[in-house]
Amino acid sequence: MKDKILGITKNTAQWVVVYTRSNFEKRIDKNLKEQGILSYCPLITCRNQWADRVKTVEKPFFSSYLFVKASLFDITKVRSSPGVINLITNNGKPVVITDQEIEQIKLITRNYSDAQVVSIGSLSIGDKVKINDGALFNVEGIVNKVMGTKILMIIEQLGCAVVVKANQVALSVAS
Template sequence: MAQALNSDIRQWYPVCTLPRAEKKAYQALINKGLQAYLPLHRQQKQWSDRKKWVEEPLIKSYLFVNINELEKTEVLMTKGISRFIYFSNKIANMPERQINDLKLLLASSIELEITQEDLQPGEKVTIKAGALKGLMGEIIAYRSQKQLALRLDNLGCSIIVNVAAALIDRL
């Protein structure tokens, strides 16, 4: 009985894809009927003869799946998926709130920057106005500017957002 209850619980998991295979892996998961999320952002690319706006994965070689225990094997058997992300010898999962925060960030017109640096935690804050109202994060020093870092704990990276100091409250 406990096994049946466990198989109904869905959680978000970050998965690693093969290099430059994020979109194909995402589509393969969707074709299998699995719930997946691939955060994309638009950026302008420069070629020798032209410029073009393209949608690129926000975090290279990552996408997210919302699955139960029984679907983990199906995810690993999907073309383009490399592995689950592990922390402390177990598969890392993410709270629904972090996925929703990521979606909110991408829906806003704020310029994002991804860094793989190991950012040290600072003062906890919440945004009190604007498109990102209600989001929580940490203040960090980055390139000598005060910025709000929304740390996605289970990814090993941070999302940096420029926010005016007047728009944040200390927690």
């Protein structure tokens, strides 16, 4: 067996992104932990309202995604777990997430209960958004232009426009 397959080394565990069946994130996380594999399913607490009651529930921050710290040996177990569809890859190699990025996700999910994942592709000119992190925390603005992973926002209360790097701040649709 090679020491390195698909960019993952035989003995060194790295964080990879796993694509799961819909609504299987927490089950897979539990299953992998029971097998001794370090996994992380970021959860946020939200309130669901039905006609007869309101209930606080934990739901995955990233729908159909899970993070697993796995070595080459563990990848086979991960892929064969019920509910796992595949690893997220780029150019045929699993996407590797750094420990710092995992810590940032943990920080966001722990400190910002109203944080949401907003796909850049789903943002349109005129959408109202709120910055949930950084120097402009809690400032609302209107999307003026989407430029790859950057967003040009008009902030009326400050009378200015700013460019926000989407990978450095969490955005949520303002209500």
